Amino acid sequence: MQISPSILSADFANLQSELDAISNADWAHVDVMDNHFVPNLTLGLPIVESLLKVSPIPLDCHLMIEDPDRWAPAYAEAGAQSVTFHVEAARDPRTLARTLRAAGARASMAIKPGTPWAPYEELLPELDMVLVMTVEPGFGGQSFMADQMPKVAQVREAVRRHGGEVWIQVDGGVSAKTIEQCAEAGADVFVAGSAVYGAESAAAAVDELRSLAAAHAHS
Numbered sequence: 001m002q003i004s005p006s007i008l009s010a011d012f013a014n015l016q017s018e019l020d021a022i023s024n025a026d027w028a029h030v031d032v033m034d035n036h037f038v039p040n041l042t043l044g045l046p047i048v049e050s051l052l053k054v055s056p057i058p059l060d061c062h063l064m065i066e067d068p069d070r071w072a073p074a075y076a077e078a079g080a081q082s083v084t085f086h087v088e089a090a091r092d093p094r095t096l097a098r099t100l101r102a103a104g105a106r107a108s109m110a111i112k113p114g115t116p117w118a119p120y121e122e123l124l125p126e127l128d129m130v131l132v133m134t135v136e137p138g139f140g141g142q143s144f145m146a147d148q149m150p151k152v153a154q155v156r157e158a159v160r161r162h163g164g165e166v167w168i169q170v171d172g173g174v175s176a177k178t179i180e181q182c183a184e185a186g187a188d189v190f191v192a193g194s195a196v197y198g199a200e201s202a203a204a205a206v207d208e209l210r211s212l213a214a215a216h217a218h219s
């Protein structure tokens with residue numbers, strides 16, 4: 001059970017200390033938005049390169065961008081330990097996942113709430129993680145979409161059949177109130193932005209979320 005706090009809810013003027021505040025987490029989730037794939041703009045490769053130099057934990061880069069086939073490999077080449085592209089934006093997800101792995105990153109594919117899982121199941125051997133979005137991508141602080149839990153369970157079932165070590169991540173509205181149902185459905189990597197950085201102690205929130213998830217682990 002791994003926790004990946006989203007720095008989208010952190011203080012962008014103090015990202016180094018905001019990363020230090022979650023050094024007990026497994027990953028730092030970095031939301032890259034290009035104002036085209038989603039209606040919001042955050043940060044890109046130069047800032048990710050700077051974060052990689054100071055982060056006490058590995059970076060989990062979630063690319064909400066058009067044309068990831070062209071832009072995503074540079075994040076892996078820069079040293080990002082996990083790179084997630086959206087399948088809705090990818091021209092050739094299989095080649096892209098292989099390129100990310102060849103550059104030394106974990107290759108991860110995200111699907112939006114309206115995107116079905118079944119057409120992409122055959123990509124599992126190319127992937128290290130599947131991200132099932134539990135909000136429409138673009139903004140922090142939105143309400144959790146419980147109707148995505150059957151999709152998480154579907155992915156878990158596919159991973160079981162496939163037999164590999166593929167992680168399942170949920171992102172959006174994950175909090176102490178919603179993390180249990182995610183774990184029960186089969187998720188094992190949990191992104192939380194407002195629930196961590198909005199808490200009095202970010203580190204304590206990370207520990208609390210991890211133990212809630214562990215207590216409800218999918219069997």
Ligand code: DX5
Pocket residue numbers: 006008009029031062135136137138139140141142171172173174191192193194195
């Ligand atoms: C939304 C981003 C999320 C966001 C989650 O598009 O992908 O990572 O930061 O924020 P919360 O946990 O506040 O919903």
Ligand code: ZN
Pocket residue numbers: 006029030031062171191
């Ligand atoms: Zn995200």
